Amino acid sequence: MIGPPKIRRVFLAAGATDMRKAINGLSVLVDQNLDLNPLSGDLFVFCNRRRDIIKILYWDENGFALWQKRLEEHKFTWPKDSLDAVKITTRELEWLLAGLDYRLAHQRLSYTHIS
Template identity: 55%
Template structure:
């Protein structure tokens, strides 16, 4: 993939999406169904019913990019929830594309200190 700014957000369109949709159809879904701005520069991730194909829609300066990954044997570990959209991090997206269930991975908790002494 391309280098993305650190502040880039990733939105999963939960449920299944008709993979016949291309840039126009997916951008309409992002704006209409998910109530998000497809021109924001964030990533919008869609998956088909059989969980074998993922498409990622992304606006880059002067046009849309559409990435697709199709698995030949395995299935993506797509989250099951009643929500329409889920925000995840870039690392979680990488895990998802590699076939890992990112919802089951639990990293160490962040620590926040106010002083050194």
């Protein structure tokens, strides 16, 4: 995926988004509904009601960029309606874009000593 040089964070806009919205409409949603800064360089991911289209909005140094993917079969795993954005990792985003359930991504384990 072509994207910003360094992805800081990835946020999913829970629930359904009207996919007729383009850059201006989605940036307003990020600012007003998600209460996040659309100019931050973070990725903001939106999904339609049928869960077969995803749009990703981000600020790329000198302007907004918008990326879209449509599945021909199957559905994206998507969080239900919520007032908050759901923060995921870039690895979970890769799973999501591959059509997998991002919630089943392996969690990082950390140990302090060997038993």
